[in-house]
Amino acid sequence: MTKDFKNLAFLLKPLWEVNKLYVLLVLVKSIFVAPILLVASVLFMQTVINAIERGATFQEVVVIIIVFVGIMCASNLLNVAMEAYCKVARTKIYIEISKTIYTKAHGTDYVHYDNPEFYDNYTWTIREYTAKINEATESVKGLLTSVGTMAGMVTIILTAGPFVLLIGAAVMLATSFLRKRINKIELAESEEKNPLERKLNYAERVFYNKEYAADMKSTMLKNYVTDICDNAATGIVKTVSRHAKRGIAAYGFANVINNIGQAASMVYIAYEILVSGRISGAGYFAGLVSANGVLFMNLGALTQQFAQVNRMSLYTVKIREFFGVSSPIEENSGTVVADANPFSLQFKNVNFAYPNSQFALKNINMEIKKGQRIAIVGENGAGKTTFTKLLLRLYDVSSGEILINGENISRYELSSLRNNIGVLFQQTNTYAFSLAENLQLYNKLDHGQVQEIIDTAMNVRDIQPSQSLTREFDQDGLVFSGGQNQRLGLARLLAKDFGLLIMDEPSSALDPISEKQILDIIFKRSMHSTSIMIAHRLSTVRDFDLIHVFENGSIIESGDHDALMTLKGKYFEMFTNQSENYVK
16 A cells, blocks of 8 residues: 555656645645535534424524535535636646656657567556546545545444444445455556557558558558457457456445445444434434435545555556656766767777667777768668667667767767757658748748748749648648658758768659759758768769778778779679669
8 A cells, every 4th residue: 555655646746846736725625625515514404403303493593504505605616716726727737747758758768769668658658647647636635535524424423333433444444455456457457458559559540641541552451450450459359358257246246345334334323213212313313314325425435546546556657667767878968068060970899789689780990080971881781770870879889989079979968969960861751840840850940041941952832831741730731752751851951050961861762863953952051061871872972082881780891982893892792783773
């Protein structure tokens, strides 16, 4: 139970950090306002009947009614006023709390994105975090309200003797045990369903995303995706069915025990009034019966709240694992500030291996002078893209060191380092923003600068910078071809000066003429930047200062185009094969 309440505190802490007044109002409502309403409603009838029995005048009875109604009306109005504030505050709070998930994800080391367990915890947190915080709030409110109300009911019921309380305690212990068992069953069900739901969501995404539509219609993709969907759905149904049988039995026993306990209490109260005669008067009888009903209702609620706290605790484990992920790169940024002046680079005996993978970069040694244009070439899987990710410090080297302007890369402040490296990956992503906003991922520009980039690099007509890209939110949004997407990615590099440009197959979807035009624009605009290009189309890089040939994670050849052709090694083989294909 201690662990359960620690996890409850973990869920409630963000509420206190975002809005302390909201938390205080929740406590006031739960401890005072709600119990006062319930206790007053029980004592109301009892007091009125007792007053009539002892011969009170009509005026005295009316005064009693007015007092009680006044108390209940005041409590209700106070409750409504606080809830009006809380409703608005709650919306703002949950928006802020949701942001913390994405802030954490953004600050998580890139290496974790290769780990399926991290993604399971990430999707779990997105789905459950705010919901569980809301449940935690409701549980605390319910616990405090139930405890406050029960205290009032116990005071009333003690006039009939302590036996009713013993019955209530026994019922609460028994049903608490059963509800904890139900929680474990439900958690096991959710954990089994989570990977299946991820597969189902993937299948649904493939079905509705436009990028897969052509394959869906022209290949057997539909059959494979349908199989994934059917298998995941079947697995979910089986999981729910298996756990439901166990959970329903426990639910049934808990309800039966509660009913038996309430009946036993009523028998005892009836005995005290009708047989022993210790209690007399219709008012007391009505009050005891009402108080007993409210007591057992709140005993049941209290049991459910304890069970809910236990359930939330079990669910919170994955959320805490997500927020507790260690990110030594992102959390230990250096202090050296990078700028847009050309970078010099040096790789000294660099080795790197992905977790749980046989691939590795091995003993990479390389020196790149300021302003040089360097090409990285090689077959797929040779390690070219991994090389660039090390320069962005998305990963740290396993051994050796990378120096930028003579400083170890780990000494640089991450945001300034990455902001001064212009990168174009193989796949250019477009976002559901305006064209202007898509061009300003690296730097804010004025309208004239944006229009100049569009005119210079985009090769599009009759398009306004304010037009939306994609049709995510706008039916009239622009949908670019593969070549236009690559132009967009290259155009982003015109937004500012960079110390280092990294282009990973930046023009694979462009025709040779467009490729030369756009690359000439980029290199002219950034003529003083150090540039690294990963290329399969070797004609693109024949004029570069230096070309490094990668194979199986190692550099096997280095030199300019003429030197490598004279060497008649791997580069010569690749270039000759491509040239023959062009001739054919």
